[in-house]
Amino acid sequence: MGEWLEKYGPHEILAALASDGPALPGAGAQRWAGLRLRAEEAHPATDLARAQERGGRFLCPGDPEWPCQLDDLGTAKPFGLWVRGTPSLRYWSLRSVAVVGARACTDYGAHTAAHLGADLAERGWTVVSGAAHGIDGSAHRGAMAVHGPTVGVLACGVDMAYPPGHRELIERLAERALLIAELPPGDHPTRSRFVLRNRVIAALTRGTVVVEAALRSGSLVTARHAQRLGRHTMGVPGPVTSGLSAGVHELLRGEAALVTDAAEIIELVGTMGELAPDRRGPAVARDLLSGETARVLEALPARGPVTVERLSRAACTPPALALARLHELRALGFVEREGDGWQLIRSPDRHSIG
Structure with missing residues (x-):
């Protein structure tokens, strides 16, 4: 067609x-x-009237609100989209990320998806998902919790609530965000329509993040669509003992990028300069010591005093220089003098290797 x-x-x-x-x-x-x-x-006039009754509208390629990135699907692009919600689908889609995953997700997956949805939305990114149980719903709720933009892509008419258990969530998406669908009002979902819906999610966004997915999962279909379209594909790692992590880990063994938070996602899909912060462990005082001073400190025994001569041999440092470094370490609170010897001051936070 x-x-x-x-x-x-x-x-x-x-x-x-x-x-x-x-x-x-x-x-x-x-x-x-x-x-x-x-x-x-087909009764297009009836469909339009039914959509308008629910605050909906119909978009087709060439309309000002049409997201041009859908044209990347070529002959497989939607003939048109039914939309419910006030915001412009085109503008909301310019900076958008798909967050998808398993319906029967774990608490870890739901928590992660909600945090990603909230953090992405707070940074001005639209969270796109399928309004299904599990990861999809958690991502939508996370975005709406911070009053951020989110788009639900349905495999049925925009006037239908599927899954029925998400009726309240779907209505909130229509009132506070956006709902879109290829099918006309009144149409019910089928298995093949869910698969077709996934290509729209992949094409609409700059990248797809899979939070949890088994080896056979609809969210992996979305990720593969994204890869074929040249979009970024990302995965959030999970426990290796969980079957719901197996599909994500298989993606990560391929071309997908590992991400753990919104900053890492935006570094991939954002513009130049939107970089994630450097990841470093906690700094300790000994990190600031010069190499020679640190070597003298390392040469001190864990317990009991040691003479300067013995310490200089252990640190491969002349005695005069070792003594100078010991005085420096005493001023910094690392060591103390005990008679003719020197010993460590027991302070776990100061001497921890970290």
């Missing part, structure tokens, strides 16, 4: 379906008969 739209346009296709003429090239007799039956059941 996408190829026909590029070649003939919608008016000619509709006219062909409504006539008794031959099928368009590429469709067999049985397939053409099925398309004609579907065309007979």
